[in-house]
Structures are given as C-alpha cells and as structure tokens.
Amino acid sequence: MKTEEKPDIAWRVIGGLVGLGTAWAAKKVLGIAWVKITGKEPPIDTDSDEVGMAEAIGYAVLMGVGMQVAQIVVNKTAKKRYLAWKALKTPTR
Template sequence: MADEKEKQDMAWRAIGGLVGLVTAWAAKKILGFAWEKATGKKPPLDNDSLEVGLGEAIGYAVLMGVGMQVAQILAARTARKRYNAWKALKEAAKEVSP
C-alpha cells in the first residue's frame, strides 16, 4: 500500500513539474504580448540596464511577478483537480473489476 502511494506521489511530482514548466513558458509569452499591446514597446530584456526607465522596469517586474504567480496557482490547482479525478476513476474501476 505504501509503495502504491509512493508511486502516485512520484507521478504527481512529474505531472506537477511538467505543468509548471509549460505554464511558466506560456505565461511569459502571454504577459509579454500584453505588455507590448499596452505600452507599444517590447518588454525590457534587461531590467538592470540604465537604458530602461526605472518605472518601466518596475512595472514590468510587477506584471511578470504577479502574472506568473497567478498562472502557476491556477494551473497547479486545475492539474491537481484533474489528477484527483483521474485517481478516483481509477479506484472506482478497481472496485468494479473482479
């Protein structure tokens, strides 16, 4: 029984890691697009550069920080719900089979 739980935990870690990577990539693309549409400028690549205004650098950092965190929370919660539903179906199928 403990071995089965350990396998499920490993499966969730793998799924969670993959979801995290995909979410981060997609969120960065979407937030960069939103920044460009809102400001008319490409997102600053180097916030440490003195060529980027302080307000612009801080604004972009806030947008990315909050946006990335919200995306991660939503993706992780959705993935966890789907995984738990899949586990419940799997358990129900075990109980029904002879």
C-alpha cells in the same frame, strides 16, 4: 500533529511538467500583453540605463503577479483533474 501525505511520483512528474509549461506560456502571454499595453518590447535587462525605473518596476510587477496567478490557477486545476482521474482508476472495495 497532522502529517501530510507525500504526493505520488506520477503527480510529481505531472506537476513539474505542468509548471514548466505554465511558466513558458505565461511568459509569452505576458510579453504580448506588455507590447499591447506599452507599445514597446519587454525590457530584457532591467538594469540597463535605457530602461527607466517605472518601466522596470512595472514589468517586474506584471511578470511576478502574472506568473504567480497563472501557476496557482493551472496547478490547482491540474491537481483537481489528476485526483479525479486517479479516483476513477482506483478500485472501490
């Protein structure tokens, strides 16, 4: 059985900060996209009687898929760059 290596502490910190930044930026960008597409502000309370079922589901789908795609792209890119940087810092024998 193959055991995976634990990520080092630097990557844990960097990954956490990248995740927070990505989530914040993606929420802002997706909110702007929602306004451009629908002409309305994003629904804050999707349980409200003022928000229709289709609008609530559409917003949930946009946010869920958009946030996940942003996290995947940014995390993979950040990890690739981090490992490349770490390889430059590691002396070769």
